[in-house]
Amino acid sequence: MASPTSTKLPVGTLLSGKYKITREIGRGGMAAVYEAENIDIGKRIAIKVLAQELTTSMVVVERFFREARAAAAIRSPYICDVYDSGRLENGPPFLVLELLEGESLYERMTKVRYFDIQTTLAIVTQVCRGLTKAHAANIVHRDLKPENIFLGKDEDGQLLAKILDFGLAKFYTPLEGSGGTQQARLTREGAVFGTPAYMSPEQVRGQGAVDHRADLWALACIVYECFTGRTVWQTEQGVAMTFAQIASAQPPDPLVYRPDLPTTFKAWFDKALDRKIEHRFQTAREFAEELSAAFETARPEFSGLFPADQINTMGKTIPAPGPSRPGFTATGNELPMVSLAPPSSTMPGPFASMPPASVRGGPQSEGVASPRGTKSTFEAPPGTLEPLGPGLSQAPPRPKTAALGVVTAVVLVALLGGGYAAWTKFGPDAKGGAGTASSSIPSGSASVTSPQPNASSSVRPASSSSADAANAAPVLPWRPIVAEAQATLAEGDHKGTLKLLKDAFDKGGHGVPRTMLEHVQVAISAAAAKSPCSLTGLARPRSYDLGSAQPRRVPAGRPWIALGPRGPIMTWTDMHEGQEHAYAVALDASMRALSEPIDVTPEGVAVKQPVVMSFDDQLVLLYADGHGTEAGVHARLLDPDGRIGGPLVKISPLRGPSSGTSMQRAADGTFLVAWSAEVDTGGDELFLRRLSAKLEPQGEAVRATDFVPTGPNKPRVRSPMVGIVGDVAHVSFRLERTPSQVAYHMRLPLAEAGKGVEPRKKGDRQDRWIGETIVVNTDKSKADMTGIACTKDACFLVWDGESNSGVSAAYLDAANAQPLWRDKRFSKFGGHPSVGVDAAGNGRIVWFEKGGVMTAPISRDGVKNAAAARIARVSGAQPSPAVIAGKAPGEWLIAWLDFEAGVLEPYAARFVCK
Template sequence: MASPTSTKLPVGTILSGKYKITREIGRGGMAAVYEAENIDIGKRIAIKVLAQELTTSMVVVERFFREARAAAAIRSPYICDVYDSGRLEDGPPFLVLELLEGESLYERMTKVRYFDVPTTLAIITQVCRGLTKAHAANIVHRDLKPENIFLGKDEDGQLLAKILDFGLAKFYTPLDGSGGPQQARLTREGAVFGTPAYMSPEQVRGQGAVDHRADLWALACIVYECFTGRTVWQTEQGVAMTFAQIASAQPPDPLVYRPDLPPSFKAWFDKALDRKIDHRFQTAREFAEELSAAFETVRPEFSGLFPTDQLSSLGRTVPAPPPSKAGLTATGSDLPMVSMAPPSSTMPNPFGSMPPPSVRGGPTSEGGSPRHTKSTFEAPPGTLEPLGPGLSQAPPRPRTAALGIVTVLVLVALVGGGYAAWSKFGPASKGGEVETSSSAMPSGSASAVAPHVSASSSVRPVSSSEVSPSSSLLPWRPLVADAQATLATGDHKGALKLLKDAFDKGGHGVPRTMLEHVQVAISGDASKSPCTLTGLARPRSYDLGSAQPRRVAAGRPWIALGPRGPIMVWTDTHEGPEHAFAVALDEALRPLSDPIDVTPEAGAVTRPVVTAFDDQLVLLYADGHGAEAGVHARLLDPDGRIGGPMVNIAPLRGPSSGTSMQRAADGTFVVAWTAETETGNDELFLRKLSPKLEPQGEAVRATDFVPTGPQKPRVRSPMVGIAGDAAHVSFRLERTPNQVAYHMRLPLADVGKGVEARKKGDRNDRWIGDTIVVNTDKSKADMTGIACSKDACFLVWDGESNSGVSAAYLDAANAQPLWRDKRFSKVGGHPSVGVDASGNARIVWFEKGGVMTAPISRDGVGPSTKIARVSGAQPSPAIITGKAPGEWFIAWLDFEAGQLEPYAARFVCK
């Protein structure tokens, strides 16, 4: 076993004068990885430090720096970025890396026996996109394996796969045009690099002519493993026997283990592992296109970014197990869960009586770390959880004994209190029944729907006699419900005591997380705080009363104040495909019923928005999958139930990055969304609806941007506000090499007028109305938001990766801001803004683990208040005004015991 690196950096150490170490993530035989902060701009990054004892090897050091050169030469959203490099004062080199949140494909494989077709195609196609860029730069990875494929989320909550660790990459056409002795030594004839189970025949033979097709061989082995839960080659007998199989053994038939797969996949697999290199797939693009064709799906488009309509979490999911006591494995449960559709309901499950899959890899890994063997593996207790009828749970895959350079990068998945809560206070067994996270309010409560009340109103606590019999399974629930009622009266100390008592009854994640929210809200001198927390909601209740619940991550929530009280909406996959669910909350923000599926027709809902207009609740959402793919709206009743038929606003070719709507003074609605066009661009679209949600006129294209690089332009995350007789739309444009925030002002009378058809040879950007760039410094803008009163609008945006929050004040008659407040928060991110009926505006954003809020007016941004906690880089929260003066509601995602959970809060500001 390779000993863990002896390099140790204390917390607080500053490297190169600007990178401050904040914590150690993990360490292995070759390197240690730390989380750090760029103290100049507040950006969180990862630092990888080579082991001190390996610095004497020039070959190892060169391979270490090779990772930086490879990433710098490629620049792809599907490859982990390397920002900088340097050396410690005592010699060891270090790399500054993109800080990733999620888990490796290997970690996912430890919990899932086999993946479904859409999920596998989504992952593999994105990896092929990264390989296409790498191979175009004449770089071969040479060590592709599940550990080196990272599964995270993009900003819209969709699955995003990244390739990690180009430390063994071969620049088979040197970037500087010459090889030299060092290059020859690193890629010399006869050298064997890679991980045995995924190596190509030419790698096994040590041929110096190994090229990009070796990566495609490895990726084919990974595809096989995704579908069957087994490695292609039997690896128990060591490296020599593995190499012998690669050189001469007949590849296995995947249909033996997955007879539900089509014969065309076997033909694809046979070609992918043809030992004659010229008979295999020759490019990553061909590899991905033919794989999709084998399943008769649409061939992936390689001219732009990967269409994410295949990235929805489909089918059943597996909950993430608790991390190891050493804290060196990440569950990544903030990811969209991988689907586990069974092979067929009409055939015997081939895994039902099958022994555990062969162990992965050979006896040693790169860096000398022992890999897995049957004789040494023992399943950790509590890692298997029943999935329900008809589903097969994989036995836990053996994990590597020592943490390698690549694997440690995935350990940044769960940050802040969420990960710690799972590790210290996760599900606890009581009498054979597993306590699991649930809503703080019992489903099916006998309470009537109560009118909304302010914080000063009297709220009756819930007694234990009112809680359903299942509360014996979760004895803390009545206490949490009482704490919510106590908090609504303004008694923070009483709420804290009840939450602490609830937490003492089993150390559950729900009271733990709610306790931390309240503690954050009342930290400091509460008497001087401009805002006071008066309510806290945790609305999901799927696992109440179940000893064996199935937890799934939620998508970004939204909140509206209906005629009877607050309504929350979010997305998740607890019933299969990604749907939107709604629930009404009482005066203490406790759910009044089980969540209700308000998009039963949908295939893959993203970013639903529910908005209250007088006594009318309107749900707007995008469905990116299936026959009903499109932008839709429907009425909800005051209790959050379906109140009208689905209204089809416009069809979609794939998922939308966001939808938004606002109502004009005449009662009509303006709807904005993004959609893929026939050219592959993602552009802004608009349409008017009648007061009864009837579409008026045609959906029109509002922008037409010209590509300036290899990737297609993408308009993202539009938000609509209406001031007077004009619509104001904020959005972000992603276009190589810039990423900027735009503001569009458009007279309501012109909403139905789209951009004119582009003439041949025209290379100018086009849009309707007055459209300007807001962040004139051209820094990379991230989230944008806008809200309008009768005569003014407030626009907010942030810099990419939490590099500060900015705001602008807009006169309703002009597109150009009257002023821009540059970075009123230097380290915050993901802002939203709301306006009440009196024209008072308020911003909410995330900063240093807290949910922050501040007023904004024509005179600028006022003092801020921290009102709750947040863990990780979550999507922008939703903010709406309440009924009482100074009252506001927000909804956001937060980690709860390692799981993304929707939360909402009510607060009152002076």
């Protein structure tokens, strides 16, 4: 195998002016894979970069780009999407891929030995659907193996298998744009490509005419491995012996290792591995249908994928996908849910070993190494849990598969925290509930509580149509238990809460109790370590997936939390009703939702990062909408229950999405609003505007910065935050400008907030701003998120570093732009910090570190590291949490995003610190 690629992209690197690297997922001899963000739309994606040393081979580079062409030609929900491609400045090409969360089939095989029939059929059927689309587009994968089948969940929480890595795919039609000439052959006669254990006889012989039936041979080997826990061929003695077996050895009898399987399966297997290619299954559809028939189950649905006459021509030369080929998209027909339910009493204990919550799975990639038969490099924290499915037993180390040529590297895939071991439909035990959802269960919560007495009938619920009512699911049996657990947690009984959440998880293996269970485990560990902080509340406010027979799961955007006159109010964004809107919900004393989520931006089109803030008895919602006729920065009042309390106020129009908005109230009751917005030159700059105490815009919106480009990319101001001390505003923001990325602090008298920067004169190359503006991270390391919070005398400023990681803080008095002190990297491994203050002037920082939500006090004397505490879990590099002071002394509230069964879910917590 080639040595790991030397191509290395630092965190924060910007590709093509819009893809920002956020972390490395893995690397191997051919490629490195990174997680990244499309900064224009905020979408998380994966970047696959070819090794620098391989760019000199035209053949290798062509195969690399072939992956993009193949995915673009197929377009199937069962195939990993490739969105874009390009080249780095120093030459290596890269692909922009769909970011997947879950685990590969290979990863699952390392955890369990035998798969149950229903699970295997579901995986194989979905793979066959993907292959049907690929083969119809005249594309053969040629390297199908467990590493290239990815297991995730769809929006409904159901098992979803995707085929990865078409880097070796073979096309049978000319490439688009080739002028009608046949594409260059990259596979010459006699060349061997693939992974030995899954190669067909024609591949082993190096026949150039390898077609789609080679994929079916490989899939048959995978089916055998799912059922028996071992590969078809013995691979320990190397490639030559493996090839010899494929060429002439009798295939093994699967019933020797799984005598519980029917003899009809053996007949199916013998046909699937017949060396005479014409005697094998000829299409993926036939392959899947006959496999289901072997187990006397319903034949899988394929009719919606293609017209019948097209299916009959599989394997023949047919036109490539295009406008002339209608019906080339899936119909949305879903497989029945395959339940890998929580273990039964016969399993070794109710819970085994849950994967670490801090690990995110990503897209697999050929060339990213993860040696077969070895454990993942990620280790679960003590006390975490993972149920195994029915019929699954712990697997011994799997044998290594021999490597070969440019295809030898195996894929690194990390398991996403939040419940992928429990492949269960949300509420699989719902049929065990009594009756339909009663009025005692608010559909806006994962818990049971009394409805809000003053709930307004005018509120538009998330699912209010008669069709939804007819489709309502019975009461999920675990929901009352979760509600009781939330109340028990509010009483400070962590062990009692843990027991209740385990009971709730046993009733369906749902992601809600699973994730809450992990949060409480952190609290118990902290209590055992005599932590200065204690978890006293946990909220999971969304309910779209909990109240219908066919739930639709959609990821949420960054949440926020405020303390209203009647209790906490939580907001977030999602697209469960089509367009991205902001939703709000009020929480009770046990952090349970008091109503369904309320759409507080019905006028919105693409609402981003809403912020709700409490000023005495006044709740103000601030947000940016980057699209539509009403694109702009908006504000409105909310009532004490989180409902719309006033008309929409347009603060400023926008040309496109904004990276963030912030506001604070001055001593005279007026407000200062800050946001980033695109300007005529294409970059993003800082803008400000004053509002009256009644949210009426005062004067004009003013441009507060004007930065000069220093490279090919336009400068961009990101994520401004506002604090006010007396009559002085303090604004923090991040400036992205090639090659730097630094944190800034602007000190601005409020009287000058209505004066923008002067128009730039021709030839002027000086940065300009209003007020006093200085660089905070003087070490010039690449800064990421900034946060600011002010007392009546001073402000605390926090930021983190992308390249070296670590969280830093500074103390600002009202009279100076320069900090009185900086505590550089008080947390060396943390990131994404936020800071809040209480009425007494006490400050508190919250950040993410090693899969945990961390907190520490901050004061004029510095950050008290000795009092740092871990209060909850987090999986993935999520946006900074929101943190505010609670009602009681030492009480704090936070809101953050976390993965729950593969979907970004807003959570909130209450904790008390001594």
